[in-house]
Amino acid sequence: MPTEKAVAHHWRRFSERYGLIGSRCTSCKHYFYPTSIICPKCRRKGKIEEFKFSGKGNIFSYTTIRIAPEGFEKYTPYVVAIVELEEGAMVVSQVVDCSPDDVSIGMPVESTFRKIREEGKSGLILYGFKFRPLK
Amino acid sequence: MKAGIVGYGAYIPRLRIKSSNIAKVWSADPELEAKMINEKTVPNMDEDCATMAVEAARSAILRAGIDPMKIGAVYIGSESHPYVVKSTSSIIGEAVGATPNMMAADLEFACKAGTSAIQIVNSHVLAGKIEYGLAGGSDTAQGRPGDALEYTAAAGAAMFVVGKKDVVATIDxxxxxxxxxxxxxxxxxxxxxxxxxxxxxxxxxxxxxxxxxxxxxxxxxxxxxxxxxxxxxxxxxxxxxxxxxxxxxxxxxxxxxxxxxxxxxxxxxxxxxxxxxxxxxxxxxxxxxxxxxxxxxxxxxxxxxxTDKIGDRRDMAAPVSQMIERKEYIDYATYARYKEKIKGVL
Structure with a gap:
């Protein structure tokens, strides 16, 4: 059963998960997802600001999940990929609207808004971005 | 000054089931059913009223070419809101980047809730209360297994940015x-x-x-x-x-x-x-x-x-015809699983 603590935990991430919002360092022009409060490259000299990604990118690497963690069982088999966004940041996400056989490294993808998981029948419905093959 | 549609967006899920496939399960005449409807859309397991409305809304905003923060109202009509208590409009508002300064509500009036939403936003714009508003309808319709509605109850969404400036169609x-x-x-x-x-x-x-x-x-x-x-x-x-x-x-x-x-x-x-x-x-x-x-x-x-603005905006998002053609067929067993009609699954 979800706890009130879990509700707050998810709610803090709504904005970045809904809108694919991360960070960029204006000093070294690096992009990050999820949001970061410090630039791992520039350290204290870095200047971090919020950044909304375009949602376009390519598959850097991927795997097919056949034994899923709790809450994802109904989706098996499904693809989880590291997507390299066109701005340079890497994000881990599900790839949908295609079968695992259709996915390949370098494949262009775009973000789409989907249900990520449901906390049972009475709990929260968690939404966010996934990726699909670019039309 | 009239208000009108500044941007429009559609969303049609990829999955389809043929009516002949449903007919076979219920020992109905597949040819007779196919005469009434060939196929219908089916939402995937991770699609619902909110996700489809967000996709349609993003296309509408793209076509409108406006800053989402200028959207002063979000009204969404549906009879399949994901929550009974907890708004769909706030999910859409957050996902398109229009929160927090916006009016919002979820509407229900069976299949006309989407047009009711457009009427409300149109009135707000005409009254000068807001510059732009987002309104439309989204549904993952339910049909009882074996009922006539099971052949037709489909899924889709359409959202509209309504405003006064640079409209693609005036609401007269x-x-x-x-x-x-x-x-x-x-x-x-x-x-x-x-x-x-x-x-x-x-x-x-x-x-x-x-x-x-x-x-x-x-x-x-x-x-x-x-x-x-x-x-x-x-x-x-x-x-x-x-x-x-x-x-x-x-x-x-x-x-x-x-x-x-x-x-x-x-x-x-x-x-x-x-x-x-x-x-x-x-x-x-x-x-x-x-x-x-x-x-x-x-x-x-x-x-x-x-209006003559239509030519500039039309190609900024996917047309309906493309979404109709982009499809993948599923059989009734998969459909029953996706629509959670199979009971007892953990």
């Missing part, structure tokens, strides 16, 4: 026709709706569609000849064509806005997805008359005129 007038008619309903906590069978036609669909359409023609002093396109609610392919015949409208003026044979009945999104397809093809100066229908029962009519 709007009129509603509502009576308390129990043609179709679903009680609180019930999974599937019930309908009055043949009763849904005459006192439900036709009375209200004709009442609103004749009403708006009379109020605006126009006739059928003044419009290039007519879009009607489409719970099947026969009703809108019959309504058109009763009103003396040539069939060819209805066909562009009639998507039912290809996607099924998308409930709150049905008439407005038809409108999106018209906006995908209409030339500047074209006049459109759209009438929705929601059980319970009522109809909302709109008269609109396409």
């Amino acid at each position: 007038s709007t009129l509603s026709y509502v009576t308390d008619t129990p043609d179709f309903w679903r009680r609180e906590g019930e999974e599937f709706p019930r309908h009055g069978g043949r009763f849904t036609g005459e006192p439900g669909y036709f009375k209200h569609i004709l009442g609103a359409t004749e009403g708006i023609l009379s109020e605006t002093g126009t006739t059928v000849k003044d419009y290039d396109y007519f879009v009607f609610h489409q719970p099947n392919a026969k009703f809108p064509l019959s309504a058109a015949k009763m009103l003396g409208i040539p069939k060819e003026k209805v066909l562009t806005g009639l998507l039912f044979p290809k996607i099924g009945n998308t409930y709150s999104a049905a008439s407005i997805l038809g409108l999106c397809n018209v906006l995908d093809t209409a030339t500047p100066g074209s006049r459109i008359l759209m009438t929705s229908f929601g059980s319970g029962a009522g109809s909302d009519s709109f008269t609109m005129t396409v």
